[in-house]
Amino acid sequence: MVARSMAAATLAPMRSRAETTDQALLLRRIPFRESSLVLHLLTRDHGRIALLARGARRPSSRMRPHLTLLAPLSLRWVEARCSGMGTLTAVARGRELLPPSHHLAGLELLALAARLFHEGDGHGFAECHRSLALLGGFVLPEAGWIAAALELLHRAGWIDTLDRCWRCGSPADRLFWSAGGCRCGTCLAGARGREIGQELRRPLAAREFRWDDATLAQGREIVRTLVRRLVEG
Numbered sequence: 001m002v003a004r005s006m007a008a009a010t011l012a013p014m015r016s017r018a019e020t021t022d023q024a025l026l027l028r029r030i031p032f033r034e035s036s037l038v039l040h041l042l043t044r045d046h047g048r049i050a051l052l053a054r055g056a057r058r059p060s061s062r063m064r065p066h067l068t069l070l071a072p073l074s075l076r077w078v079e080a081r082c083s084g085m086g087t088l089t090a091v092a093r094g095r096e097l098l099p100p101s102h103h104l105a106g107l108e109l110l111a112l113a114a115r116l117f118h119e120g121d122g123h124g125f126a127e128c129h130r131s132l133a134l135l136g137g138f139v140l141p142e143a144g145w146i147a148a149a150l151e152l153l154h155r156a157g158w159i160d161t162l163d164r165c166w167r168c169g170s171p172a173d174r175l176f177w178s179a180g181g182c183r184c185g186t187c188l189a190g191a192r193g194r195e196i197g198q199e200l201r202r203p204l205a206a207r208e209f210r211w212d213d214a215t216l217a218q219g220r221e222i223v224r225t226l227v228r229r230l231v232e233g
């Protein structure tokens with residue numbers, strides 16, 4: 001409702017051009033010219049898009065307080081006349097998805113999502129939203145970040161989950177992290193590997209527990225290895 005009333009107030013001069021609405025998560029705000037912003041967004045129905053928010057850096061801008069990260073946004077925009085960026089005409093933010101203690105981890109998750117889903121990709125919103133919700137369900141933000149990053153990498157099709165061997169698919173009792181992958185004892189074939197902790201194999205079941213330092217260190221190392229591979233292509 002808020003979005004509708006805002007849109008009605010802001011859109012009057014632009015009625016002649018087709019408007020589009022959608023739900024979105026904001027990935028980045030980039031200053032543009034003197035007072036505007038370029039927004040990178042994951043939208044529910046239009047995938048990843050970029051929009052221009054004219055005047056949104058001005059203190060008086062009505063859009064400005066709504067253009068926050070880590071909250072779902074209701075958007076309205078007009079498409080570009082030719083090719084190029086559409087222009088945001090109204091925005092209303094929903095409730096924040098994370099408590100303040102989890103914000104830093106949430107921002108890292110958005111940065112990862114920005115790497116995984118590119119402009120023109122038709123998906124990303126549901127995957128990112130789900131991962132942020134997962135992070136928010138963890139008592140410890142650091143454990144939540146590891147679980148949510150693994151979930152996002154999995155949902156983006158980048159990795160399998162850590163509860164089965166990435167080579168043969170076996171849901172073995174013991175799985176090992178070796179050479180940047182998850183291996184069962186058979187596929188490990190004598191190579192060096194460290195057993196993957198139960199919390200990392202089934203993070204949802206362990207979200208209310210305090211993870212020990214060794215598990216956190218292993219989780220960080222696994223995510224770091226996977227992200228490095230993603231960045232290096």
Ligand SMILES: [Zn+2]
Nearest residue numbers: 165168184187
């Ligand atoms: Zn295997």
